[in-house]
Amino acid sequence: TCFTDSCVFHVLKSGRPVQKSMRQLKEGDMLHTGSPVREEQFRRVTRIWQCPTLGESATVEVIPGCRLTTGHPVKMGGTWRRPESCGEVELTHERQVYTIELEGHVDTVLVGRSMQEAVVVAALGVYCGESFGWNLFTRKTRPCEQPNCAKCAVAVVPSLDFRNVTSDMMAVRYPPY
Numbered sequence: 457t458c459f460t461d462s463c464v465f466h467v468l469k470s471g472r473p474v475q476k477s478m479r480q481l482k483e484g485d486m487l488h489t490g491s492p493v494r495e496e497q498f499r500r501v502t503r504i505w506q507c508p509t510l511g512e513s514a515t516v517e518v519i520p521g522c523r524l525t526t527g528h529p530v531k532m533g534g535t536w537r538r539p540e541s542c543g544e545v546e547l548t549h550e551r552q553v554y555t556i557e558l559e560g561h562v563d564t565v566l567v568g569r570s571m572q573e574a575v576v577v578a579a580l581g582v583y584c585g586e587s588f589g590w591n592l593f594t595r596k597t598r599p600c601e602q603p604n605c606a607k608c609a610v611a612v613v614p615s616l617d618f619r620n621v622t623s624d625m626m627a628v629r630y631p632p633y
Contacts, residue, residue: 459524459525459553464567467481468486468487468488469485486498487558501558505557505618506554507553509550509552512550516544517543517546518530518539519569519574521567524577555618557580564579582594591629594630595612596608596613597614606633611633
């Protein structure tokens with residue numbers, strides 16, 4: 457479940473909002489999370505996982521500037537959905553796709569060319585409801601800065617490698633946090 461090169465993110469740079477494509481994004485960038493809570497609107501990228509592909513990938517353009525692989529949770533109308541329920545699946549040539557890890561526990565990003573039409577998309581670490589379950593993508597590899605964080609004690613698995621996700625990894629169900 458990944459972002460493609462054509463995804464557009466809303467980034468805070470020197471206190472001003474700018475847009476960056478996935479390929480321009482860097483660790484340390486402050487991404488808009490899509491949260492309505494002011495204190496939760498921006499989070500720093502702690503890790504970008506580049507995942508090689510084998511030629512064509514099944515992707516969906518949810519809105520302009522938001523092309524996701526099938527299965528990647530996107531919030532539409534207040535509900536977590538799979539992209540394939542929001543648009544037409546296409547086989548697109550992607551050299552690589554990406555997964556993003558953010559600081560703290562606001563694990564969503566705002567994606568799309570237009571700020572008004574942008575959608576909230578899951579980053580690593582967010583639980584997206586029963587239809588997605590407590591899968592691999594509800595985990596992270598880096599803890600928050602709060603000492604002895606109860607959520608991190610459950611959600612952080614430093615040994616996970618999101619670059620090469622296997623079907624065995626996808627079959628594992630994790631405990632809730």
